[in-house]
Amino acid sequence: MVVSHFLKWIHTAKVSERVAAAAALARAYIDRDLPFDDRCAAEAALTLLLDDPSSKVRQAMAEVLSMSHHAPPQIISALASDQPEVSGAVLVRSPLLSDADLIDRVAGGQKAIQALIADRPAVSMALAAAIAEVGEAEACKVLLSNSGAHVASLSFRRMAERFGHLPAVREALIGDSRLPADCRHMLLVKLGEALQGSPFVLALIGQARAAKVTRDACVKASLTLIESTRAVEHAALIEHLRLRGDLTASFLIRTVAHGKVDFFGSALVALTQQSEPRVRALLAGGQDVALQALFRAAGLAQATHGILIRAMKIWREVANGKRVAGVQEVSWLMLKELGGQQAEGDLAVLVKSIHLEALRENARDHALAIAAA
Known part of the structure; x- marks a missing residue:
């Protein structure tokens, strides 16, 4: 038999010769043209080659x-457990490795192995979950760049929680269109915390000023985030904000001033536990008394009801095509509801700040338009 001669020959052959012979024998095996007895002998020879002292042979x-779907499973298992230059091809490509096999190897904790598995052409949701839960940062980064990976929302959340403070992973997460809105907000907060703690920023503007600038930037970023968040994701984002303590009355007032009425409605649904159709109907056409009752149920102070109702009426007219208005006009009318520029108190300060920000943004856009003309 050819295989018997091969087994005698390998003990004296050079490494380069053994490499070529091992590849040829493996190809002959998976081509499935060998008679049954020769296949058995070839499998035995391939198994023996697992003990070859040269990693190049393996x-x-x-x-x-x-x-190959027809490779000997015990050989695939052994090769997958070999050193990275041997195991790499098998871990990345072999269809014989089950999710359970791969998850066990991810749990082994070797960074190189985890990254190889994360780069497989197809990564199941269960395997992605294991990488997100116990994988190193590099494996998570590879997983996020893998278009063949099926990643659940919970897995995105775990990667954001574990590695959102690392720029490379944070960038990969933010760049993924599948990332849920609540995870995006989490990463915005982590980025803000990183900037706030930067020695350069602290030396430049001081700790108190850095905290305020970071807080204001996070609020603005959150409002921008709402624009790109699908309605079906509102509930998850609202719960995330609520658990963080960021779903405040001032934030809700900002959302209304900026015309995020759908998001405001979703927040009221979560806060009041009333049905979505009822809340939507009240925001779309409810009378003042009904709106006030809804705001009370949501825990909003009586002092905020007037400006919220004023803003809602303006946005209704905009939605119905009866009026053209933006944040600047709406915030100005909200401020008038409080007594105009002379108004005092925390609520007036908040609405004034919204109005001034809108003025600055509009002036900036106008200047850019002039420059571009």
């Missing part, structure tokens, strides 16, 4: 067998 076997 690597040659791995390259040939890694994509």
